[in-house]
Amino acid sequence: MKKANSRSVMPRSLPKVPSGIQGLDEITGGGLPRGRPTLVCGSAGSGKTLMAMEFLVRGAVLHDEPGVFMAFEETAEELTQNVRSLGFDLDDLTSRKKLVVDFVRVERHEIEESGDYDLEGLFVRLGHAIDRVGAKRVVLDTIETLFSGLSNAAILRAELRRLFRWLKDEGVTAIITGERGEGALTRHGLEEYVSDCVILLDHRVTNQVSTRRLRIVKYRGTSHGTNEYPFLIDEDGISVLPITSLGLQHEVSDERISTGIPRLDAMLGGAGYFRGSSVLVAGTAGTGKTSVAAHFADAACRRGERCLYFTFEESPDQVIRNMRSIGLNLEPWVKKGLLRFHAVRSTLHGLEMHLAIFHKLVQEFQPQVVILDPISSLIRAGTSEDANAMVTRLIDFLKARRITALLSNLTSGDKALEKSEVDISSLVDTWLLLRDIELGGERNRAMYILKSRGMAHSNQVREFLLTDRGIELADMYLGPEGVLTGSMRQAQEAREKAAALVRKQEAEGRLRERARKQEALEARITAIRKEFAAEEEEANRLAAQEQAKEQVLSVDRDAMARSRQSDVHEAPRPRGNLSGRT
């Protein structure tokens, strides 16, 4: 698929043959020039022979292109043994007619030269070997040996020119190896004849740490990466790392994934990190960086994702044991194959080599989460600038694959905390800072979020507690002397609890008092009402008495008038008028 892509990107470039070497085809945009010789040069031990052999083996196995290996320095048996450790079975390939290994021995002391000669013998051998298996790929390793075996350089040069011409005519894709010369690519100027593609291998030692690098010096008629790329030789052969060719075009995700610490999720807008983002956990020694990392690893495995955990200072067993003490059991994840540790001392390889290993393991394991603990120790494997560049490339690489990366970084006490030792703060998306607070004869941990791109996040400092149930983040108390942590916080908590109890009791007391008062008041109201009712009753009674008395009086008056006969002719008046008149 990659091949198809690169082809379509560069439609006018030369036809290419996939080398089958991991990464090389990406740098060259598809592989080596088809039907042409490629010169692979480098000093002794730089991996020329292996690269050439891998080219043949991959061609035979993956692309059904049989090959011929003409060895000038090692016998077929030696070669077979040497590459067996890379998983290449030359005997098997030979018996299946996929490969011919022909050892050409040219020993000067065995050869007397007399008169004119040519290298037709070599041509015949090569042609015969090619015909035997129908080879499409040829390796000549190292043809310059001829110069030490035969003395007539003029003949050799003419013949080599003819040989490369002939290889082109045969239409085979060839790798010619050459020893690195002083001030020139090869000792005998092979680059003069093989001019289509030249690859330079280098094996450098800086600060006692060796790194293999590859550079494409020249590739006629095609665009190619021009940087030096680190490469690895391990049990799977060669892998070249086209990491420097990465850009900033990675897609971003809105998906959020849990940090494994509920309270931290809450601080990060309630949902955790963005998938595919890079997280830096910085802090001084013993502030719990590894614990934060382990929580994240645990959370990833719980989701059924794969997590690759690089540890530079502790062995996997040690990490597992230590995390068990805070209630995290990582072992089942390891057993399930979801969590893979890679423990290596940072000083074991150069930075490039570390990068190469990351690259390879990430390709192999396809994790969703990668943890590097701590990246600060990588500085020891190189200079600060190198480490910075390497981490940049690593982050880019992981981002391009939408892998969430958690890097821990040890900051030393005498430096500003906000300055990460490897100056990568601008590269990371989320930066958690762990620090210790010394107060009241105690050293306690605190955590806050220095930044978190693209999400609302809490600005509060939280106390960071390592309990036997994992990490807990507690609120800080602000007292008169500043923030309170640890036992001072606990004391404060207790004080507040006591105060609250008192307040509660007081409130209850007040409530009861009021109820009592209300009762009393209501009783008084009832009494007054009763009194009032009694008074009213009395008043009514008196009024009735009065009326009765009046009535009696008026009856008496009428009776008296009748007896006097004063108004005989008049009709009797109503009662009201009578009373009114009186």
Added chain:
Amino acid sequence: MKKSARRAEQDTPTGTTADEEVWELRLYVAGQTPKSVAAFANLKKLCEEHLPGRYKIEVVDLIQQPQLAAGDQIVAIPTLIRKLPPPLRRIVGDLRNRERTLVGLQLRSATMATEQGGISA
């Protein structure tokens, strides 16, 4: 340096064994090129002079039998191989330089060396 090498070869007992043994020589060529023709002619002449009746020349044409090239480690053409008497010797070229051919075949005695060396030069 070359002189000391020559002297060392003179001490080898080839002179004595050569008298009894039959020399087996194999000449590798690739087609009838001027170089192969010249090589065969030169070789024949040299053998007639130094090994009359005691030599066998086998010509192997690699164009016809390419599979034989690897066995004798042939790179350059023409190549002359002395199969017998041992040890195996190998001379590349059209054998036009008699002196060097004789040195290569270890055929030269001390007297011959000066004599023929002078002639060929």
